[in-house]
Amino acid sequence: MDVRTICLGILTRGPATGYEIKKLFEEDGYQHVVEASFGSIYPALNRLTEEGLVSVREEAQEKRPDRKVYSITASGRTVFLASLLKPLPEDRHRSPFAFAMLFSHLLPPERVAQMIDAYIAQCEGQLAQIAGHSESQTDGERFVLGMGQTIYGAMIAYLRAHRAEIEHQQPAAAE
Amino acid sequence: MDVRTICLGILTRGPATGYEIKKLFEEDGYQHVVEASFGSIYPALNRLTEEGLVSVREEAQEKRPDRKVYSITASGRTVFLASLLKPLPEDRHRSPFAFAMLFSHLLPPERVAQMIDAYIAQCEGQLAQIAGHSESQTDGERFVLGMGQTIYGAMIAYLRAHRAEIEHQQPAAAE
DNA sequence: TCTGATCTATATCAGACCAATATAGGGCTA
DNA sequence: TAGCCCTATATTGGTCTGATATAGATCAGA
Numbered sequence: 001m002d003v004r005t006i007c008l009g010i011l012t013r014g015p016a017t018g019y020e021i022k023k024l025f026e027e028d029g030y031q032h033v034v035e036a037s038f039g040s041i042y043p044a045l046n047r048l049t050e051e052g053l054v055s056v057r058e059e060a061q062e063k064r065p066d067r068k069v070y071s072i073t074a075s076g077r078t079v080f081l082a083s084l085l086k087p088l089p090e091d092r093h094r095s096p097f098a099f100a101m102l103f104s105h106l107l108p109p110e111r112v113a114q115m116i117d118a119y120i121a122q123c124e125g126q127l128a129q130i131a132g133h134s135e136s137q138t139d140g141e142r143f144v145l146g147m148g149q150t151i152y153g154a155m156i157a158y159l160r161a162h163r164a165e166i167e168h169q170q171p172a173a174a175e
Numbered sequence: 176m177d178v179r180t181i182c183l184g185i186l187t188r189g190p191a192t193g194y195e196i197k198k199l200f201e202e203d204g205y206q207h208v209v210e211a212s213f214g215s216i217y218p219a220l221n222r223l224t225e226e227g228l229v230s231v232r233e234e235a236q237e238k239r240p241d242r243k244v245y246s247i248t249a250s251g252r253t254v255f256l257a258s259l260l261k262p263l264p265e266d267r268h269r270s271p272f273a274f275a276m277l278f279s280h281l282l283p284p285e286r287v288a289q290m291i292d293a294y295i296a297q298c299e300g301q302l303a304q305i306a307g308h309s310e311s312q313t314d315g316e317r318f319v320l321g322m323g324q325t326i327y328g329a330m331i332a333y334l335r336a337h338r339a340e341i342e343h344q345q346p347a348a349a350e
Numbered sequence: 351t352c353t354g355a356t357c358t359a360t361a362t363c364a365g366a367c368c369a370a371t372a373t374a375g376g377g378c379t380a
Numbered sequence: 381t382a383g384c385c386c387t388a389t390a391t392t393g394g395t396c397t398g399a400t401a402t403a404g405a406t407c408a409g410a
């Protein structure tokens with residue numbers, strides 16, 4: 001699932017600038033789904049344009065930087081649909097937090113507690129963002145938002161229920 | 176949480192070759208925590224060696240390719256510990272599956288059903304792998320394994336409970 | 351017995367991607 | 381009026397992945 005495909009997908013929902021494509025996923029409760037940086041979005045849009053999968057309309061605004069509004073073309077739609085019919089790449093989760101917990105016995109208990117607090121706060125933030133826009137969606141959107149709610153909810157419950165088990169280790173005892 | 180730090184962390188548990196470092200995380204139920212390719216592990220180990228954070232012992236085996244067994248040094252331990260005291264990078268989840276579900280209204284219902292089946296199977300596989308090595312662990316290991324169990328369990332339950340909501344969309348109706 | 355697959359083990363490279371930075375004007379707030 | 385954040389595009393250095401190459405071992409099955 002490369003950035004080109006992601007851009008195509010977002011553009012099926014309507015025209016957007018590169019900037020808006022990034023913002024859409026940062027703000028709309030989809031951070032846990034996909035994400036991409038400007039450094040990959042802008043080159044991707046250029047290449048998609050060259051290949052005729054998207055079209056650009058340049059809006060030279062007064063007193064504002066130019067906007068390049070991208071729209072998906074018919075062949076872009078075809079290519080995107082085809083990519084959804086091919087086998088999907090597997091999910092990828094990278095969790096520096098979980099990795100750090102593997103070494104909790106090497107850390108002062110206060111640091112472990114603080115890491116868990118921060119992680120719970122992070123999950124609660126995600127939950128809040130998901131809850132914050134529960135109107136006007138397709139079935140697919142509601143479904144994916146529900147997935148996020150489920151994961152973060154379950155994670156918070158697990159951390160609250162089990163944190164004592166690693167906070168109360170005596171530092172040097174293990175290993 | 177770059178590959179260098181990940182390698183250091185794994186080496187705190189004992190000496191290992193580059194190959195073993197990769198295997199450890201693929202087979203031991205930690206795929207959802209961190210992962211790295213050979214293309215990043217080997218260069219990382221070389222650089223760590225140059226910097227004196229790990230040491231190498233070359234085992235020239237007969238009838239076998241050489242093994243380079245890496246061990247963490249005292250300064251390696253210090254650097255690793257320090258990295259756990261700095262603020263951790265945020266988790267990163269990329270889910271091509273969830274992304275695809277956002278466009279379920281563009282797909283034939285059978286394809287959606289098939290994607291969900293495959294995803295559930297994937298989650299069950301993870302669960303099986305976690306269950307498959309529940310002996311001889313530190314508190315941290317048990318805790319992280321429990322995190323995985325929680326997430327995959329909750330995800331499977333959610334998918335089973337809510338799949339009907341996107342499988343029964345009539346393709347062109349939405350949007 | 352021989353063929354092919356799979357495993358151990360290291361290494362490299364093209365291409366993808368991220369984080370940071372540059373540029374540039376606008377609005378908002380203290 | 382200084383400082384900060386927002387819109388908006390773009391580039392660069394460096395990291396990381398996925399694929400491929402090499403090479404002998406082991407093992408299953410035809």
